[in-house]
Amino acid sequence: CWIELKRISTLFYQTKKISIMIIEPRTRGFICLTSHPTGCEQNVINQIAHITSKGKIDGAKKVLVLGASTGFGLASRITSAFGSEAATIGVFFDKQPTVGRPGSPGYYNTAAFEKHAHAAGLYAKSVNGDAFSNEIKDQVVQLIKEDLGQIDLVIYSLASPVRTHPNTGKRFKSVLKPIGEVFTNKTVDFHTGAVSEISINPAEGDDIENTVTVMGGEDWKMWMDALQAENLLSEGAITVAYSYIGPDVTRPVYRNGTIGAAKDHLEATAFAITDDLKSIGGKAYVSVNKALVTQASSAIPVIPLYISLLYKIMKAKGIHEGCIEQMQRLFSQRLFGGDLALDEKGRIRVDDWEMRADVQAEIAELWKKATSENLPEIGDLQGYSDEFFSLFGFKVLGVDYDADVNEVVVIPSEQ
Ligand code: NAD
Ligand code: NA
Numbered sequence: 001c002w003i004e005l006k007r008i009s010t011l012f013y014q015t016k017k018i019s020i021m022i023i024e025p026r027t028r029g030f031i032c033l034t035s036h037p038t039g040c041e042q043n044v045i046n047q048i049a050h051i052t053s054k055g056k057i058d059g060a061k062k063v064l065v066l067g068a069s070t071g072f073g074l075a076s077r078i079t080s081a082f083g084s085e086a087a088t089i090g091v092f093f094d095k096q097p098t099v100g101r102p103g104s105p106g107y108y109n110t111a112a113f114e115k116h117a118h119a120a121g122l123y124a125k126s127v128n129g130d131a132f133s134n135e136i137k138d139q140v141v142q143l144i145k146e147d148l149g150q151i152d153l154v155i156y157s158l159a160s161p162v163r164t165h166p167n168t169g170k171r172f173k174s175v176l177k178p179i180g181e182v183f184t185n186k187t188v189d190f191h192t193g194a195v196s197e198i199s200i201n202p203a204e205g206d207d208i209e210n211t212v213t214v215m216g217g218e219d220w221k222m223w224m225d226a227l228q229a230e231n232l233l234s235e236g237a238i239t240v241a242y243s244y245i246g247p248d249v250t251r252p253v254y255r256n257g258t259i260g261a262a263k264d265h266l267e268a269t270a271f272a273i274t275d276d277l278k279s280i281g282g283k284a285y286v287s288v289n290k291a292l293v294t295q296a297s298s299a300i301p302v303i304p305l306y307i308s309l310l311y312k313i314m315k316a317k318g319i320h321e322g323c324i325e326q327m328q329r330l331f332s333q334r335l336f337g338g339d340l341a342l343d344e345k346g347r348i349r350v351d352d353w354e355m356r357a358d359v360q361a362e363i364a365e366l367w368k369k370a371t372s373e374n375l376p377e378i379g380d381l382q383g384y385s386d387e388f389f390s391l392f393g394f395k396v397l398g399v400d401y402d403a404d405v406n407e408v409v410v411i412p413s414e415q
Contacts, residue, residue: 020404020405020406021100021404021405021407022401022402022403022404022405023035023036023037023102023401023405023407024394024401025389025392025394027191030298030299031295031298032388032389032391032392032394034102034392035102035103035104035105035108035392035393035394036102036108036392036393036394036396036399036401036405037097037102037103037108037111037112037393037405037406037407037409038393038399038400038403038405039390039392039393039394039395039396039399039401040105040108040109040112040392040393041108041111041112041115041393042393042396042397042398042399043109043112043390043393043396044074044078044109044112044113044116045112045116046324047074047075047078047323047324048078048082048116050324050325050328051078051079051082051083051324051328052082054083054328054332056083056084057079057083057084057328057331057332057336058084058336059079059080059083059084059086059153059331059335059336060080060084060086060152060153060238060336061084061085061086061087061152062086062087062148062149062150062151062152062153062234063076063077063080063081063086063087063088063089063151063152063153063154063155064088064089064091064140064144064151064153064154064155064227065077065080065088065089065090065091065154065155065157066091066131066154066155066156066157066158066223067091067092067131067155067156067157067158067159068088068090068091068092068110068126068155068157069090069092069094069105069106069107069109069110070092070105070106070109070294070295070391071157071159071292071294071295071296071323072157072242072289072292072294072323072326072327073090073092073155073157073158074106074109074110074113074323075323075324075326075327075328076155076157076327076331077090077113077155078113078324078327079324079327079328079330079331080153080155080331081113081117081120081122081124082117082120083328083331083332084331084336085122086122086153087122087123087124087147087148088117088122088123088124088125089124089125089126089127089140089143089144089147089148089151090110090113090124090125090126090127091126091127091128091129091131091136091140092106092110092126092127092128092131093106093128093129093130093131093160094106094107094110094128095107096128096410097407097408097409098408099407099408100407101407102407103407103409105391105392105393107128107409107411108393108409110126110128110411111409111410111411111412114126114411114412114413115412118412123147123148124413125143125147125413126411126413126414127139127140127143128411128414130164131158131219131223132158132160132163132164132165132166132219133164133166134166137166137222137223137226141226141227141230141232144227144230144232145230145232149232150231150232150233150234150237151227151232151233151234151237152234152236152237152238153237153238153239153240153335154223154224154227154233154237154238154239154240155239155240155241156220156223156239156240156241156242157241157242158219159215159294159295159296160174160214160215161173161174161214161299162174162214163213163214163219165213166222172210172213172214173210173214174210174211174213174214174215174258174259174262175203175207175210175211175258176200176253176254176257176258176259176299176300176301177200177201177202177203177207177253177257177258178200178202178203178252178253178256178257178258179202179203179208179256179257179258179261180202181202181252182199182200182201182202183199183200183202183252183253183257184197184198184199184200185197185198185249185252185253185302186198186302186305186367186370187301187302187304187305188304188305188308188370188375188379188381190298190304190308190381190384190385190388191385193372193375193376193381194372195305195370195371195372195375196372198301198302200253200301203257203258207258208258208261211258211259211261211262212258212261212262212265214262215259215262215263215266216261216262216263216265216266216269217241217265217266217267217268217269217270217272217273218265218269220239220241220266220269220273221269221272221273221276224239224273224276224277224284225276228276228277228280233277233280233282234280235280235281236280236281236282236283237277237280237282238282238283238284238285238335239273239277239282239283239284239285240284240285240286240287240330240335240348241266241269241270241284241285241286241287242286242287242288242289243263243266243267243286243287243288243289243347244263244288244289244291244351245288245351245355246291246303246306246351247306247355247360247363247364248360248364249302249306249363249364249367250300250302250303250306253300253301253302254300254302254303259300266286267286267345267347269284270284270285270286270346271284271346272284285335285340285346285347285348286346286347286348287330287334287347287348287349287350288343288347288348288349288350288351289326289330289350289351290321290326290350290351290353290354291303291306291307291310291351291354292307292322292323292326293307293384293387293388293391294323294391295391298388304384305367305370305375305379306363306367307384308375308379308380308381308383308384309363309366309367309370309378309379309380310354310359310363311379311380311383311384312366312378312379312380312383313359313362313363313366314353314354314359315380315383317358317359319353319356319359321353322387326350329350330348330350334348334350335348366378366379
């Protein structure tokens with residue numbers, strides 16, 4: 001009967017070209033098929049509030065963020081806009097909502113971000129499309145020429161399982177596999193809490209090359225080349241891409257696996273780009289960030305169990321951070337704080353608290369003990385699950401999920 005009522009009301013509103021519905025989470029494996037516009041907006045509001053509470057950052061004024069709609073990219077955009085009053089252009093690949101079909105969270109996040117940025121008098125425009133393509137690069141080049149002239153900071157925060165190569169049209173798929181031998185370890189299904197052993201077969205055929213093609217540095221360099229060729233980078237411009245290292249327990253499948261090979265390539269590309277930027281005194285950096293619940297990391301076996309233990313320990317020690325806290329610290333203390341504190345490989349490290357010896361020693365201890373029975377206690381399984389749903393705008397504090405919402409939100413600059 002409730003369903004019937006809902007259908008009638010949806011039909012009624014459809015005739016008026018607006019739709020009102022109640023949106024609930026629908027999950028399949030490690031993805032959620034629906035997302036909630038009000039919850040996504042509340043997440044953005046909370047991130048803006050965090051940045052505002054931390055005070056001004058003397059940072060870049062014209063910022064291009066590639067991968068700007070979720071995770072570290074969205075947090076970088078919010079930090080730039082609300083910490084340094086920067087004009088921002090955001091590029092991402094997200095599903096626009098239609099009547100009865102919610103959009104992807106990045107779409108709602110960006111609609112909310114632009115709304116609040118514009119209300120604060122800030123320039124913010126967005127480009128929704130495949131950042132790996134020549135068309136989207138051309139579109140962004142055109143937009144910078146028309147609106148901003150030059151860019152001071154380029155954030156590269158794309159995370160994608162596939163890439164169509166712009167020169168050949170060939171489609172590459174990345175894989176998450178160990179290299180050389182089978183990797184067996186514990187993992188958790190964070191929906192059910194079941195801890196089990198998982199074995200992952202090693203990379204074969206073109207797995208390594210394909211993963212490097214998708215998640216390595218080639219596209220980052222293509223972006224920087226395209227911008228430099230049109231003189232769209234200001235004197236001393238910088239660019240930053242994000243990487244991950246992580247603990248011993250995930251090393252075979254992450255850093256020493258196919259994705260790690262891509263991260264090695266990304267990190268090496270920073271030096272190549274810095275070389276290219278010599279004439280304008282520009283620099284390219286990689287920042288190694290902390291493990292966080294994002295759509296990308298939930299898909300990697302073993303990582304969810306590690307993160308649930310990590311969160312418990314870091315929260316207990318008062319050093320837990322989410323994407324926005326990480327980016328606030330990266331921008332205020334490292335990028336624009338006068339001390340990059342580079343490691344021996346020239347990388348910025350905001351995974352420093354995650355990698356602290358005391359934190360890692362406790363994880364190694366708990367890792368051995370973790371079972372389905374004790375994980376809710378020794379790990380932050382609830383925190384993991386809540387944060388996963390919050391990526392899609394669900395289980396966000398202060399949001400009334402029984403209220404009808406209009407799912408057909410439009411990003412202001414795309415109107
Ligand atoms: P995410 O999935 O939250 O964000 C990915 C972004 O890329 C989204 O805005 C998405 O729309 C965009 N995108 C994907 N494919 C695209 C395409 N073809 N064209 C345009 N936009 C596209 O990911 P995240 O976790 O924030 O990861 C960002 C970076 O940070 C990655 O390099 C990742 O490896 C790194 N990192 C992640 C973690 C972690 O624990 N999540 C830790 C350290 C570093
Ligand atoms: Na991102």
